[in-house]
Amino acid sequence: MSWSGAIPERILPAPSQIIQAGIDLTITGELSEHMGISLWRALVGFLIGGIAGFVFGLLNGVFRFADLIFDTSIQMLRNIPHLALIPLVIMWFGIGESSKVFLVALGVLFPVYINTYHGIKSIDKKLIEMGKAYGLNGKELFFQIILPGAMSSILVGIRFSLGVMWLTLIVAETISAQSGIGYMAMNAREFMQMDVIVLSIIIYALFGKISDMIARYFEGKLLKWNN
Amino acid sequence: MNSYDLQGVDVTIHQVKKKYDKREVLKGLDLQIKEGEFVAIVGKSGCGKSTLLRLVAGLENMNDGSIKLDGTPLNGLNKQARMMFQDGRLLPWKRVMDNVCLGLSSDAKNRAMQAITQVGLKERIHDYPSKLSGGQKQRVALARALVHDPSLLLLDEPLGALDALTRLEMQRLIESLWLERKFTSILVTHDVEEAVAISDRVILIEDGKVTLNQPIHLTRPRQRTNPAFSMYVEEILARIMNRKSKKNYSMLVNTEMESLFDPVNN
Ligand SMILES: Nc1ncnc2c1ncn2[C@@H]1O[C@H](COP(=O)(O)OP(=O)(O)OP(=O)(O)O)[C@@H](O)[C@H]1O
């Protein structure tokens, strides 16, 4: 439609223009640089938040004392929208890498935590009794019954957290960054480069889609027994 | 060489009491089981049959009394016993082979294969439990229990959820494996006919105690069409329902019936 002139270029550029913008930015190396830094932030934040959420979820799910100490406080923190912390985070970390990574990690932590915790809590106690009756020790109980039993819930948490991860990154990069896809889009706005803005949006969408596909792939592998 | 020359174990349950919160489920229960004996336990729902099995398996602690295995008091998990549950409790994320290998050392694949073959599921070792029928799942659970060569097999209504034909088939399978290996067996069942068909002795639990202790003197393989068989069933059912058997069996002259009205603990 923008090709035919039905939509003015100022509103939505033609696909050819977007492709051209992509080619131009690839040649200058800007595109790969911004994509690289965004991916790096996403990955590092995801790993930190995901591992922390997973570990806390396991501890609180398996050990009663940890549950009593930590769960209520984590549940309380969960009620704070992590994006509301952006001003605070900028005060703490400045607008460098750590603020973005911190926000992503925080956003990822809670869905992974909640789903790991509930996955473990909702394991059939009868299966655990059976495992004990068959002489499994603590380690075997964990790896053969508790972890696989909680796996589908954990994976739900991970898939959900991937969405949160991109959302957090978009917001953080748009508000306070000097690199990354979000910055590229904000920067383009100042120069009225509509094609670059749309390109950024498409790249985000692609990132989201690809990460979801990867998660689905692991889901299919790990939950093979379930279908 | 027979690899099953392991024998059954002698089980002595003495004055066992078990409370949940304030409610006393077992109120000083006595039961003596000889090695290699097959005992069936019947009783109304909630009378404490599963509780008793869990105590014998060492999965729970009793409040009072003792359980001895060949004279040695049970302390903690009963390592000589293996349990089969009504709901199978296979691990859905493990294939048949890995379910049977649960708790086995990694070099015991051969024995697992042997056990699976014995229950007739050799072709299904690579399937997940969700692909199996109810009867097949219970076969896997049976193989998983037997692969440990238990000297005591605890069966908590393992056939309760199966259709009549599959039940008969499974009863035969359990009986034949027991005849071959002679482990001690305790079978909890709702089905009095099943109890009479398979066991050496039927125990009734009422009000936390053993109130009937009925040896079954029928030769194996047992015929359900045998009048004596129906008499046992009728009599035990009558006892469960707290009434005397209406029919008069005095006409039936049968030595097998002699012990039918024996007092408890004959
Ligand atoms: N873990 C538990 N906590 C509290 N009460 C329990 C527990 N396990 C069993 N009970 C109670 O003990 C009683 C006996 O339970 P049990 O499961 O042994 O009955 P059962 O004879 O096996 O019944 P069914 O034939 O229905 O399986 C029941 O009243 C039950 O509510």
Ligand SMILES: [Mg+2]
């Ligand atoms: Mg029961």
